[in-house]
Amino acid sequence: MNATAYNFAYLDEQTKRxxxxxxxxxxxxxxxxxxxxSREMPMPYGWGTGxxxxxxxxxxxxxxxxxxxxxxxxxxxxxxIRKFFAKTAGVATTTSTEQxxxxxxxxxxxxxxxxxxxxxxxxxxxxxxLRFLEPRxxxxxxxxxxxEYGLMHVKLYEDIxxxxxxxxxxxxxxxxxxxxxxxxxxTPKFDNPKMDDCPALQLFGAGREKRxxxxxxxTKVVSLDFEDHPFSRYRFDAPCALCGAxxxxxxxxVTDDRGSRMFVCSDTDYCEGRQAAGHRGxxxxxxxKERVHG
Amino acid sequence: xxxxxELPAGFADKVLSxxxxxxxxxxxMARPGGxxxxxxxxxxxxxxxxxxxAIALTLFDHDTPIWLDGAMSATPDAAKWLxxxxxxxxxxxxxxxxxxVIGDARSLPPLDRFALGSNEYxxxxxxLILQVDSLTSGPAYELTGPGIDGAxxxxxxxxxxxxxxxxxNATLFPRGIDVVxxxxxxxxxxxxxxxxxxxxA
Numbered sequence: 001m002n003a004t005a006y007n008f009a010y011l012d013e014q015t016k017r018x019x020x021x022x023x024x025x026x027x028x029x030x031x032x033x034x035x036x037x038s039r040e041m042p043m044p045y046g047w048g049t050g051x052x053x054x055x056x057x058x059x060x061x062x063x064x065x066x067x068x069x070x071x072x073x074x075x076x077x078x079x080x081i082r083k084f085f086a087k088t089a090g091v092a093t094t095t096s097t098e099q100x101x102x103x104x105x106x107x108x109x110x111x112x113x114x115x116x117x118x119x120x121x122x123x124x125x126x127x128x129x130l131r132f133l134e135p136r137x138x139x140x141x142x143x144x145x146x147x148e149y150g151l152m153h154v155k156l157y158e159d160i161x162x163x164x165x166x167x168x169x170x171x172x173x174x175x176x177x178x179x180x181x182x183x184x185x186x187t188p189k190f191d192n193p194k195m196d197d198c199p200a201l202q203l204f205g206a207g208r209e210k211r212x213x214x215x216x217x218x219t220k221v222v223s224l225d226f227e228d229h230p231f232s233r234y235r236f237d238a239p240c241a242l243c244g245a246x247x248x249x250x251x252x253x254v255t256d257d258r259g260s261r262m263f264v265c266s267d268t269d270y271c272e273g274r275q276a277a278g279h280r281g282x283x284x285x286x287x288x289k290e291r292v293h294g
Numbered sequence: 295x296x297x298x299x300e301l302p303a304g305f306a307d308k309v310l311s312x313x314x315x316x317x318x319x320x321x322x323m324a325r326p327g328g329x330x331x332x333x334x335x336x337x338x339x340x341x342x343x344x345x346x347x348a349i350a351l352t353l354f355d356h357d358t359p360i361w362l363d364g365a366m367s368a369t370p371d372a373a374k375w376l377x378x379x380x381x382x383x384x385x386x387x388x389x390x391x392x393x394x395v396i397g398d399a400r401s402l403p404p405l406d407r408f409a410l411g412s413n414e415y416x417x418x419x420x421x422l423i424l425q426v427d428s429l430t431s432g433p434a435y436e437l438t439g440p441g442i443d444g445a446x447x448x449x450x451x452x453x454x455x456x457x458x459x460x461x462x463n464a465t466l467f468p469r470g471i472d473v474v475x476x477x478x479x480x481x482x483x484x485x486x487x488x489x490x491x492x493x494x495a
Contacts, residue, residue, distance in 0.1 A: 007309065008309045008310065008313070013308065013309060013312065014355060016312070016313075016316075017312075017352070017353060017354075017355050018355075018357065020316045020320075020352070020353060021353055021358070021392075022417070023320060024319065024320065024323050024353075024421070024472070025417040025419075025472070026417075027320070027323045027324050027441075027485065028323060028470075028472045028485035028486055028487065029416050029417060029468050029486070029487075030440050030487065032416060032417065032468060034417045035415075035417075057316075058313075058316070058317065058320065059313070060310070060313045060314060060317060061310065141414050142414065144414075145412075145413035145414045145468075146413070177440050177487065179467070179468065180468075199443070201320075201324045215440075216323075216324045216325075216440040216441035216487075217324055217325065217441055217443070218440065218441060218442060218443045219440040219441065220440075
């Protein structure tokens with residue numbers, strides 16, 4: 001297959017115009033889900049077809065693209081989307097958060113602070129935060145229209161009644177600009193505070209559910225909570241085994257079948273950056289040397 | 295009768311010109327009050343400014359009914375050019391248009407004549423493309439709202455009653471009108487979340 005047979009960034013121009021108009025309305029109404037005519041993409045639903053369409057509509061030849069999947073630059077999903085745009089748009093790609101102008105992400109916000117001029121594109125599976133509480137689209141749409149979010153507070157309250165604390169740990173609902181309750185996509189709630197007053201533009205694309213929404217830079221984003229049960233972040237109580245970071249979000253990795261495990265940064269770029277700067281964890285005393293066995 | 299050869303040209307490079315113009319509009323919308331430049335070159339039918347023409351070529355198509363004000367429709371040039379290059383229907387009824395192109399900002403009609411969207415679908419609202427005399431000099435205005443770190447200051451020659459007209463955005467939210475101000479190749483966006491006040495007032 002010859003990649004030059006495709007339009008720049010794969011999508012045809014009419015589709016891009018339609019998506020671009022939806023993005024502009026999404027930015028103008030922060031947190032509101034704008035319906036759009038999502039296209040079939042050459043990858044299955046669940047692989048980021050919404051994020052890919054948003055990225056394709058904004059991407060230009062001068063952009064530098066980074067793609068992460070659960071914080072990692074080197075998983076199948078991240079690599080295939082990065083290659084997709086390198087092939088169809090000829091854009092430069094990077095794994096560095098700092099150097100990227102467009103970052104497409106699945107389920108994480110990078111640890112390194114984002115800056116003005118960057119665009120963070122989220123892949124969203126279920127954009128409607130109220131969907132599991134109210135299956136009817138007509139009803140959830142009216143609830144958003146009226147700003148009627150009591151049901152979401154009941155859900156969080158039921159968490160407290162059952163577990164003693166708000167047990168929702170990812171896709172933790174937020175209120176954007178004091179109006180719309182929004183699903184931040186299945187990011188860990190550890191990342192929620194990074195969305196508030198973020199200098200970068202945040203765009204969300206849900207391909208199967210056909211919705212685009214946005215948070216403009218420097219917009220108030222508040223995680224829902226109660227006065228006596230304030231929002232709290234969660235991370236494993238351990239330093240990263242590779243770089244020693246004690247402030248990053250950690251993945252738990254099972255290392256054998258006898259219950260051994262290690263915790264490492266979920267954000268690979270952040271972890272590698274720290275290791276390059278000389279930070280060491282318990283498992284990386286001498287990473288450049290092969291361990292000699294026997 | 296105008297032949298195609300007499301119409302001003304569209305973008306020389308449709309794909310990349312539309313992309314760079316869109317990014318300018320997106321950045322403008324994401325950072326209200328900030329002046330963005332449109333770099334792409336395009337033919338411009340009178341009385342359209344360069345920025346207006348580029349935005350039209352980037353965002354208008356057969357799905358977007360367009361309303362032109364008296365200044366824009368004084369001669370058929372602009373409507374003909376729009377129809378040929380974008381296939382967008384030019385309509386007489388502003389309450390259902392996706393975009394309204396205003397050539398003479400002084401005769402801007404009340405904003406409730408345009409589509410304001412519904413509470414269920416606030417996105418089904420008109421975006422105003424408003425040509426103004428300057429976006430770099432003139433009275434100073436202070437802007438606050440999402441996209442702005444604290445407050446931003448815009449110096450512009452905008453119609454005196456625009457502040458009054460835009461007040462409906464505060465009361466109607468999430469319904470409302472989004473505005474893109476254009477002067478030559480400079481654009482400034484005032485989405486419905488932005489609050490505009492005379493500077494120092």
